[in-house]
Amino acid sequence: MEKVISIGKQIGKQNFASLRENHYFFVDKSHFIKDWWENGDEITLITRPRRFGKTLNMSMLDCFFSNKYAARGDLFEGLGVWKEEKYRELQGKYPVIFLSFAAVKADQLSEAKIQIKQQIARVYEENRYLLDGDLLSGNEKKAYNEVNLHMGDAEAAAALNNMSMYLARYYGRRVIILLDEYDTPMQEAYVHGYWAEFTTFVRSLFNATFKTNPYLERAMMTGITRVSKESIFSDLNNLRVVTTSDLYADCFGFTEKEVFASLDEFGMGDKKDVVKQWYDGFIFGGHRDIYNPWSITNYLKEKKLRPYWADTSSNGLVGKLIRTASPEIKEYMEDLLNGQAVTVNFDEQMVFEQLDYNENVIWSLLLASGYLKAEEVEYRGITLKPWYQLRITNLETVSMFDDMFSGWFEASEAGYSSFVKALMQGDLEAMNYYMNKVSLATFSHFDVGGETNESLEPERFYHGFVLGLMAERAECYQIRSNRESGFGRYDVMMIPKNREKDPAIIIEFKVCSRVKKETLEDAVQEALKQIVDKKYDAELVALGVPQERIRHYGFAFAGKNVLIGAE
The missing domain is CATH 3.40.50 (Rossmann fold)
Structure with a gap:
């Protein structure tokens, strides 16, 4: 260098x-x-x-x-x-x-x-x-x-x-x-x-x-x-x-050797570990420690950890594609935010005209744009189709996804932050008020053009809600979700990182059954019953959460109307 x-x-x-x-x-x-x-x-x-x-x-x-x-x-x-x-x-x-x-x-x-x-x-x-x-x-x-x-x-x-x-x-x-x-x-x-x-x-x-x-x-x-x-x-x-091959792999971006030498040159050699967490992670062929040069040069200048690279684009297309994607894509995003890898098949060639009907094209866009990294590629079957093991690139891109998902609910009329505050305070009346505002303001944001099946709307909203919650409370909670496809039930478990300070929260979502002519009140009670039947409390107590600090909430949906009950 x-x-x-x-x-x-x-x-x-x-x-x-x-x-x-x-x-x-x-x-x-x-x-x-x-x-x-x-x-x-x-x-x-x-x-x-x-x-x-x-x-x-x-x-x-x-x-x-x-x-x-x-x-x-x-x-x-x-x-x-x-x-x-x-x-x-x-x-x-x-x-x-x-x-x-x-x-x-x-x-x-x-x-x-x-x-x-x-x-x-x-x-x-x-x-x-x-x-x-x-x-x-x-x-x-x-x-x-x-x-x-x-x-x-x-x-x-x-x-x-x-x-x-x-x-x-x-x-x-x-x-x-x-x-x-x-x-x-x-x-x-x-x-x-x-x-x-x-x-x-x-x-x-x-x-x-x-x-x-x-x-x-x-x-x-x-x-x-x-x-x-x-x-x-x-x-x-x-x-x-x-694209992601070994050819020219070290010609773009900074190698770890180049980054560490620069940090030493600027008298910041003691920051190597934290800089690696934030800005490392790009992979091209066998070169696994490539750093984003924009973030590194700005960090050397400002001497502050910031999402410099993430702030250089509106991420509008990516945000729209994830927001309107199927529940399966959003489930993958939940796993990624939880630090897990996902394995998916797609073609690295970007076919823009397929974005409207082939959801897997989004993985090509996320990989090429640097939001995700391919840790491994496995070629399966007679035709050797590539299956990519993807993970969020680094802490900087985690912050970008956090901002994107929380931004889905930030419209002033939605009141999402007020809902989260009420949820943390256990204020059931305020939770009902703000959640109905949130659902009315944002249901259509998660709609996939051309589909009119109203039973899908709560599921789309649910996955968007979970991603927003993960982005909003990630510092204080580990958030796990479980989807029971076909039963109209989805649940969220919020496990506090500080077991003594913050409450544990279990939320069961229930869609009112039209066949059974189920009311919102009936659905709330059914949701609360599910929490007991699944014995989530025992799991939380085993994790060190005191019984008295576990809260149960049932969320019932009928169209865009929501009723929240507590036990």
Whole structure:
């Protein structure tokens, strides 16, 4: 690892040249240049979670290969790649086209296309010297000047291919194309409902830029998710996709050795254990101790444990998908919050259009986004389908899930925090008042579009309620839930971590039976009876909870109406 040069200056800068010129904090990842070049892949796609050093590495590739930096070998002096004469001679030798789709975020298709065309037009503006002299024909000059944000889709699709031809003709070398955050507009297209039309446009652009481009030397794309080949890469047979494998595993993020050396450099060597708990946990192939660089650099600067990485995104899509997911998905989330691993089967390729009907796609999104880590992958059956053993990545991502689940109930009209306070105080009247407000305000949030079976609503709400409760009271309670599918009964046991201070709470949920014409009052009594029949008290007493500190509550549901009783 390169020596930390400056402690007091800016951290988290993504422009390689500026970072090196100003002696900002930097961990040497220049071996990525050598690794990529020697692998020889024509087109490479690397996916990593957000804020994981992708943009900085792409900027580093630009500074190394681009002939615009031909006289800037000083940017690499002292770095690993500069030790080999072969690479010192390679620096600054290629024409490079460097684009980013990070800012392509639009509510509608037309705006998304304009924003991409704007990025392409910027490349043309940066290279207007090509119009000088007789390098381009009259028709080519005319076409060049017509490249702008209002050009047609066909012109936009061909524009980077044409620019590659112009640059190759001018410099006598084929071009390198770098595309950062390629998938940002894909997620926006899904969220805002123009996915199908948008992928048609992008597929044409990628085909012309990367497949039918004889002027292309190499290309690199980075992003968070691996969008399925069928969606936008169907024409690219020369694409090398790198997700969670060993390839380039230590080129993005910080290794434990790099983190510990940085902590020592900053005089914080005694914080290694707690930093590992908070920010370690990312796994790529056989590399198991990869740290999130955004969180580490901010911790070095602020010297405080905070969810720096988790705070850099709204997590809106992930939150919506979990909130409206089936009870089974929510049960898995309960297990994950309890520190357990879950084993699930899914395809790492992200098929956005399947999110509406194939719930397992959510695991691909959670893994690619860095919220979960794959501790093991087992290939089962004749077809060797991958089964992933997943776990929440680290304490920082636990805090992100906590905020997400408690946020489901934070609407001012819901009164969820008031309900939790009443529950802790044993105030039955207030519990009834606030729980009815909560159910009325939030039942629809857990609804899955297209289903109208009212009997499913309490179950969806129940699982959301348990996740919210786990997020709200995790510091004081171990929360266990038990689901009796098909019987309309679900229970929650809240086991206090401080047996002498806090009460133990048992909650039995019961859905009123329409067949039996059961009333809310009848259902409450049935729920309370279930608590006694299951002998939960004996289990709690065995755990050291005094009998007099065990509370029983029966929750009865009839539609969105709730009645709570106590014994």
